[in-house]
Amino acid sequence: MPEKLELISFKLCPFVQRAVIILNYKQVEFDVTYIDLSDPPDWFKTISPLGKVPILKVDGEVLFESSVIQEYLDEITPPALMPSDPLLKAKNRAWIAFGGEMMMYVPQMMQAKSVEAFEEAKAGLIDKLSRLEVIHSSGTYFNGEEFALIDAAYAPLLMRLEIFEKLCGVTFLDSLPKIKRWADTLLEMPCVKESVVEELPQLYAGALQKMEGYLASLAS
Ligand SMILES: N[C@@H](CCC(=O)N[C@@H](CS)C(=O)NCC(=O)O)C(=O)O
Known part of the structure; x- marks a missing residue:
């Protein structure tokens, strides 16, 4: 160590x-x-x-x-959170990379100046999330009943969607029941809750105001 x-x-x-x-x-x-x-x-x-x-x-x-x-x-820091089976490990790595790519929708939605531009970015995000919905285990976590590295990799994106839902009244997961349940579980975990500064929602509210986009116009 x-x-x-x-x-x-x-x-x-x-x-x-x-x-x-x-x-x-x-x-x-x-x-x-x-x-x-x-x-x-x-x-x-x-x-x-x-x-x-x-x-x-x-x-x-x-x-x-x-x-x-x-x-x-x-x-x-054993025990490992990455699965040991080579195929499952490779698949998790690929979907973690997919989640990294998906993160670009966050600034895209924040910067969108019109409702059309926002809806286009949101639709892109939901399209990607729908692919994830299909391959999610349907269990408590992505791979099943055990928390894994891939869950930690997606929690930050799911947290930002929740922040936008609360700040701006938009919803992202209505048609994605597995992802919705997964998000609810992950965002209640202490390791996730304590992984950001307390004022994160306010920081996002401030960043939205600065960007003066469509999402900012919905913020309360
Ligand atoms: N692929 C990188 C992406 C990291 C990333 O984009 N970080 C952003 C902040 S959230 C950054 O440092 N941006 C500064 C820049 O692009 O100049 C990773 O997974 O670590």
Whole structure:
């Protein structure tokens, strides 16, 4: 086990949250350093090859890419949350990458200036979520009855959809009963609840106001 784990974070970032959920679930101590992505410090530009968070510093060594960081954290803190069966593991990795791609709908929906642009982004997201609905196990978690790495990877997206539902009265999961149940379960887990700053909804409300898009016009 390394002596020191330090996560370089941005408060709104869903990708950083993936790593925090694993750290919380496994009750591993770690330090967090928040940066402002609109004005990143020079030391961050030096260590982050893509200029993105999360970065995990492991006794001074640098890791990047949330899915890689999640797997590393899982491997150093048994028991494993990644399935051991090679085919299931490969499928989970692929769907975790799919979830990463889907995250782009969050800024797209926030930035949409018209109802049409918003509805188009929302429809794109729901189309992708429908694919997930088909392959979800129908159990408590994605693979069945055991919490796995893939659940931690999707919780940040599902949390943002819930935030938009509460702030703006829009719904995303009405036609997706398995995903809805899954979201309700994940968002009640302490490791998920405690993986973000308390003021996350307010930060999103502020970000929406700044963007002056259609979604902001619905915010209460
Ligand atoms: N594929 C990356 C995506 C990370 C990512 O997009 N992070 C955003 C914040 S949520 C970022 O750092 N953006 C800064 C930029 O693109 O300049 C991962 O999974 O770690």
